[in-house]
Amino acid sequence: MMYRQIRSSAFTLVELVIVIVLLGIVSFYAVPRFVDVLDFERAGFYQEVVSATRYAHRLAVGRGDKVRIEFKDDRYKLYYNSSEGFKDLPDSHPVHEKEYPDSVNVNPSGNATFTALGNCEDCNGDLTITIGGNKMTIFQETGYVNSTS
Numbered sequence: 163m164m165y166r167q168i169r170s171s172a173f174t175l176v177e178l179v180i181v182i183v184l185l186g187i188v189s190f191y192a193v194p195r196f197v198d199v200l201d202f203e204r205a206g207f208y209q210e211v212v213s214a215t216r217y218a219h220r221l222a223v224g225r226g227d228k229v230r231i232e233f234k235d236d237r238y239k240l241y242y243n244s245s246e247g248f249k250d251l252p253d254s255h256p257v258h259e260k261e262y263p264d265s266v267n268v269n270p271s272g273n274a275t276f277t278a279l280g281n282c283e284d285c286n287g288d289l290t291i292t293i294g295g296n297k298m299t300i301f302q303e304t305g306y307v308n309s310t311s
Contacts, residue, residue: 204294
């Protein structure tokens with residue numbers, strides 16, 4: 163009698179255990195990254211607002227004229243001084259306007275107008291703005307923008 167060898171196409175117990183262990187390791191590192199996407203978005207937007215404020219400060223000193231950044235309820239926007247008052251910064255600038263993501267709150271609303279000397283005209287002392295839980299302070303005398311995460 164001849165016996166035929168039957169080929170099995172199933173997985174062995176060792177293969178299944180290895181796959182389960184690998185999936186556990188991958189999920190241990192990958193899942194927290196997907197869960198904290200909102201925190202990542204808030205932190206990124208905070209850095210973007212700080213950079214835009216610093217850009218407004220440098221632009222005022224570089225132009226030798228006033229530049230304003232306005233923090234509204236839903237966006238920030240930059241303006242430059244002209245003979246007709248403040249005008250929107252042209253779209254050709256790398257930073258001019260940005261809407262806040264839904265997950266980010268900015269308090270308080272208001273303005274920071276930087277002069278040609280770099281100081282902040284509208285700050286009424288040092289202006290502290292909270293962006294998604296992080297604080298940014300604009301110092302009135304120097305216009306320095308301090309970011310505190």
